[in-house]
Amino acid sequence: MSRELDPVIHQTTRLRLMAVICHLEEGDSIDFTALKKELALTDGNLGAQLTKLEEAKYLKIKKGFVGRRPRTQVQATPRGRAAFAGHCEALRQIIDESS
């Protein structure tokens, strides 16, 4: 059965974000600042891409405070995990079909 590429995840930055977030254990979340630093993104770019993924219900964004410092954490939803797995499967199928 051939899988479809996911148009939301297809864009490179969103693909990288989903890879990192879906790699976490279920229920775990990753810090916004860490994502920004490790994926070398700007606040604006990261915020915009996360919003798109959140609108697709692939992510949950949780805002809170640690002491006085604001803290944003990002967590994959089951729907997001399934979409990412499907997208990767579709990419692998494209590679397999060529060989």
Place this chain on the structure above:
Amino acid sequence: MELTPLDAREALSAADDAIRSVKRAIDRQTSRIVLMWGAVYVLAPLSMHIWPLWGVIPQQLLLLGAIAFSIYDAHQNSLISGPSSWRLGGLWWLTFGFGWIWFLILDPASFRNPEAHGVVISRQMWAYGVSLAMFVYVVMGLWIGRLYVATGLAVTFFTVVGLLWLGEWYWLWCAITGGGTLLGAGFWLRRQARV
């Protein structure tokens, strides 16, 4: 949406690179903590080997380690947090259970030395504290990485071997093997973070 096999390969490779980058950041962060406790684990038993009656030295070193850890922890953003409270709850109960049984076996409180200068740290007490801390490494290692499981088991093994068979060389043995294992694990994590 049309993709060539090369595009697909590049996309998967970009995803893997992103995962590796975050893993490296986590290794970098935890290596500092493991290295710091490794240094404490070398210095504290070494001081007991040199000055066996001055338990106050390792006590202060452990306190210093705990303060340094708290300050570091408060000033860094932990990259990943797991609200999966069942794990933390489970860890707490497992550690409590292990601590209880281990306490009955080792009986660390039975040691008394009237010549000691204020603070008494017996071999059993050290073995008890270390194996309890290493138990946490082992259990947490089950979800954060096998290196922690191996480190926890190795340090506990060395500590128990020293306690049972090495007599007065116990402290030096602990400094070399236990401290060495922790420092080795810290440096290995650091190296991983650079690869």
